[in-house]
Amino acid sequence: MRSSSQFNIIGKPVERIDAVRKVLGDPVYAADLIPNDSLHIKLVRAQLPHAKIVNIDISTASRAKGVRGVLTARDIPGVNISSCIIPDRPLLAHGKVRCVGDIIAAVIAEDIDTAADAASLVNVEYEPLPVISSPSESLRHESIKVHENGNIVRHLRIRKGDVEKGFAESDIIVENSYATQFQDPTPIEPEAGFSRPNSDGLVTFRGSMQNPHYVRGAIARILGTREDKVRVVQADTGGTFGTKSDEVAMDIGGLTAISSIMMHKPVSLVYTREESMVLHSKRHPFTIKHKTGVTKDGLLRAAEIELVADTGAYASNGPLVLLRAIFHSTGPYVIPNVKADGLCVYTNNTIAGSFRGFGNPQAHFAAECQMDAVASKLGMDPLEFRLKNILRPGASTASGQILDESVGLEECADIVRDSSRWSDKRAEYKASQGRLRKGIGLALMYHGNSIGPEGADIATATVTLTKSGVVFKIGLTEYGTGARSGLAQIIAEVIGVPLELVKDEPADTATTEDSGGTFASRTTVMGGRAVMAAARAIRDKLNKVAAELLECHPSDVTIQDGIVRRSARSRMIPLGKLVDECSRRGVGLTEFARYTATGSAFDENTGQGTPYLQYTFGAVVAEVEVDTGLGLARAIKLTTAYDVGRAINPRGLEGQIEGGAAQALGYALMEELVHKNCEVANPSLSEYLIPTSIDVPEIESHLVEYPGRLGPFGAKAMGEPPIVAPAAAIVNAIYHATGVWVRELPATPDKILLAISL
Amino acid sequence: MKFEVYVPRNERDLLTFLSRRKGVARIIAGGTSIIPDIRTRKISPICLVDVSHLSNMRYIKRQKDRVRIGALTRIQDLKSKILKKTGCKAFEQVAGNFGGTAIANMATVGGNLAVASSSSDLVPVFLSLEANVLLKSSTGEREIGLEDLMVEKSKTARKTPELIAEVNFQLPATGKKISLFRKIGKRSSIFLAFLSLATFLWVDEAGVIKQARLAFNQVRSGTPGRARNVENALGGQNLNEATIERAVGRLSLDISNPFRQQTAAEYWNLASRNLLEEQLRQCTAEMS
């Protein structure tokens, strides 16, 4: 592999291709684009978390002035389903409600205030049912069924070696239990969208979302029509972090599509912050039990792990979240004997689904706190202990996958140790006295790239070169990460045009092929391979024509910055001229490419196999200061190193690393969406606190490049990985500062102070 | 959100309107708490009175030893020079962590007092300054102690057509004055106080505390108030470790834990003591 310096555009901290319209405040988000003549929807939500619906009376609401209609389940022309993996969730509730995020009715009115007033006039008669408020209740009270077929959505297993033998070989056995909370993704843009009926029987939905092609499928099913009758266009999307990949976009698309067809007018639905926080999917709360066996010289021999995830009233992406959690549940270590069981269960809480990290932050929080607990029992430095056990090239993971390439974990660990002055600060902070105590802790991580064995990992792209530059179309969306700008860099590098000449088109089902979902951090890796292949095909054609003009072999043609030549001293041809020449010769410069990643599979009974095609690795050191009188913990510095395979845009990566760290800091210290008897107790940004500019400390990031085989130029996934390790590093640092463990996230002042005072 | 807004021509007009639309009209100044309350349907007033333009109610002035702050003074204005000169750091501490620049630019002193909840940062500060509140109505005006105004959770002794027009307090002419404030929550900035404490100490040249006044955001569920037993333990003493320890020991006499939920209650117990201890230590630092 070439080092980054040999590339023209790859590896350079370039400007994003969508930045200008965003700094100008252009009207590009869904709520900005709602037509003036649009009608507006207000939803009627379930008032009870579990109840039979006896009657829904919409008569008063329907008659209210300005109201155009009220939709209930019976008005759905097609299939009443809006769900992700299992068709267990109706778009509009019928028969019963299973959580307070269930939608009973949609009131359509001329303005939003009228719709809201009328929504309060919809009268629902319930017969309350007993409520399941936690996974333990769900497993204990099997007679109370959230869904007919039982409360367990999925049970997954890993069986590697013989744990009994492993524990027998161990000198020390450490057992602990960890718990994590509902974390709200809190995109700053609440969910929004609108549908417009077209004269030709089509309906067009434009909204804030991750996966327009999936939303098209959902809307078509809901309308009972063919997919080609539905057009879905992604508007610029103001953050999502996973949640707009799940039910919300289908809900908004489905409800506005039905009503716009009924009313022959555009209809919009924009969530308030409260609706957003109640209705969209959140991070799954997990309880994770670890039993770890280790020899006295610090070699891990056995791990027995139990994971239970609360997916709320509907499966959403819970089964896949559990899959990712269990496959990462040991942390990035070699453990010869592993027994892990994971359960994903229903409760009457609101839905948990996709959220950056997808089960891995929970898995790593538990695993990495457990590693510190083991190190502490051994009396060893937490980093030295880890280094005895980490995944290195040739190692076998918990699923028995042999890592034969691109394993940069050790270098990441070395870098954060040196640049954070780990050893000095361990000693220095330990000696600190008084009320304010400092601590330093760390966590290592890995994160499987590709979506794993349960879906087709495909990506498609179309790239067109004209005299004006390059336009590319791809079904994978931009929602803030900058991944599409990375795709533009890849195209610019391969074809040899300046980056400014590469433009993208919105993800629009009418003009782009299905490219799979924009999730699992796969845009750069999978989408990158698709655009690379399309760009490569264009470049091959250019080379061939250029070779004739320059009288050389096609492989001797170089194109850089829009200049075509054979060698440094040869005649130059402007790229525009070459494009003209191609056109004259009938050589088309539009290329479509499809990339399919294959090879992931595992045994359902043992969890042995290849769940993911490659892994991103990383190490995070956190330094904290704890006010031991008030229990307040504050991060004062984070030092990170990630093996990114290949940095396409280092500045973009920095943004992902810092943003992910900030979100993880909130996860570690303050964020918790509280369900009280299955009601969301704090659905507002004054009660659900996310970090502000004052909470986020200096973050020093280092990039390590061990190119992988999967991604373009060796790039690995980096959208999700940054949120995986910091929470454990912070909690381990709090332990170092205070000598107390917080094993239930978030580590709020009350938990810290009460633990200290024990 | 649907309501009408009356825009009074002047203060006189405002008071007349309030008495005419008794109990119906609600005042909007900065809008930082009334608009969210209407949005979230906690209240649904049909008539608001906009006072934001009545600039004669926006002032901070010092008349001899009395400091007067008009009700429409913005939280951001509490960083003003006049208050800085009083040595009362508490004001800067409130303004510096109020809810971000935009909120501090909008929210008013009168609005923060009118909310009268445990999350009003200014209430403990003014309680510790033994402030008076000037209430005006079409029939006249009266001045009452802020402590008498705070009756219980989210309720004030203000009669409906009365307007909070001013808050004022006296500062001793001699000796050293220390006024501090701190609030505690999950985030290091911008949050509603879970726990907050304001301290005012008047210390003579010999370092003897001539007067101590301390107020918490809650002394019982939802109600802000003074910690008089603590104050008595400090009065007449030199501020040293022994005094601090004695004062902290008295705290339980002043506060009945505002929380029923066990973790919150236990945390409150520990944190309120430690916050008190910390703030008194800080006073020692301020004195030297």
Add this chain to the structure above:
Amino acid sequence: MRKLIFTVNGKRRTCLVRDHETLLEVLRNRLGLKGAKDGCSTGDCGACAVIVDNRLVNSCLMLAIQARGSKILTIEGIGSRQRLHRLQRAFIEEGAVQCGYCTPAMILAAKSLLDHQIKPSEEAIRNEISGILCRCTGYNQIVRAIQASSQRRTRR
């Protein structure tokens, strides 16, 4: 309906508004200025921040009629595609833009700060933008952009 006269981005504007309409609603729905965003409607996220009479305010908490006679500056009045404001330039260069939803408010907050202080400290910058939530960047790139912009100005 009430007649509202005010100055928006240097232009005198007159429009009919309802009493209960917020400044944010009037900017977005009546004047078509969509740069100020609605992220919560309750003053907690700051995405709606604009500058009114040289003060940063949350336009979701201000009634439009309270802005009568005022001078409003929104992101649309800061720079243009042909002539980006130096803050806009710095935000792009420092990677301070990800999803972009908080960006207009962040730029206006920064402008309001730099209008009052020539070279603010990092702490002052962090305080100034602390009422505006960003979920993508972790803020540090935004802080760096504001620092870069202020340094650029002082160099001139």
